[in-house]
Amino acid sequence: MSTFDRLGYGTYKLEDPEECASGVAHAIETGYRHIDTAQGYDNESYVADGVERSAVDRDDLFVATKLSTDNLSYDDAIATAKESRDRLRTDSIDLLYVHWPIHSYDPEETLPALDHLVDEGVVDRIGLSNFRPDQLTEAIDRLDHEVFAHQVECHPLCWQDELHELAREHGHWLVAYSPIARNRVADVDTIQEIAAKHGTTPAAVSLAWLLSKECVAPIPKAASHDHVEANWAARELELDAEDIDRIDAIDREERVVDFEEAPWN
Secondary structure, eight states: OOOOOSSOEEOTTOOSHHHHHHHHHHHHHHTOOEEEOOGGGTOHHHHHHHHHHSSSOGGGOEEEEEEOTTSOSHHHHHHHHHHHHHHHTOSSBSEEEEOOSOTTOOHHHHHHHHHHHHHHTSBSOEEEESOOHHHHHHHHHHOSSOEEEEEEEOBTTBOOHHHHHHHHHHTOEEEEESTTGGGGGGGOHHHHHHHHHHTSOHHHHHHHHHHTSTTEEEOOBOOSHHHHHHHHHGGGOOOOHHHHHHHHTOOOOOOSSOOTTSTTO
């Protein structure tokens, strides 16, 4: 069974077949073992190409994907999850998320479909994404199988304290997308100062700060090979207690992913 690695490689907007495949292959060569995609990214087959190019055995990789918002009825969730499995060219999907609890999301249909997919062996683990705390709690209570991960925007400008506490309470991972806030962290004085202190970048500081938190797993997206390697190197950056406290105290709330239909609006 694949092992979950906290620092993952995000593939959002890697829509060009060669760019995506080479990016995934290079990320795996760099050391990443956790790859994140989605039906809505239209690149699952390209991710599979990248996996097959790498010299790492598929069993040593952890590949997650997500059900699109129009595919959340019972029948659609089951049918399209199988299509994702086929596009990813794997025996089973390591982790399948509900991408957003909007549009066709119905707890009475979607959640039993997730349980069925695990029972049938199509999916190994269940994930949720972008759920409000009340929606997350309801889903955890309804599901027969445990929630393995909840994926949300999370970075020093959007900490998600309540969702982090729920992750700790229920024992699932809080997977952080946009972990450098599309590099808005580079405009924060505190993070700039800590980066200068350690001779590194604000992006690395943001990733290291997230990795310092219990049960948090950041999944930065990077197209260039240099950024992929720089993000991976953030694993070796050790922030001291003062650094972490200073970042914790940043008084600025800012989402980079926000739209009218988002559950929190």
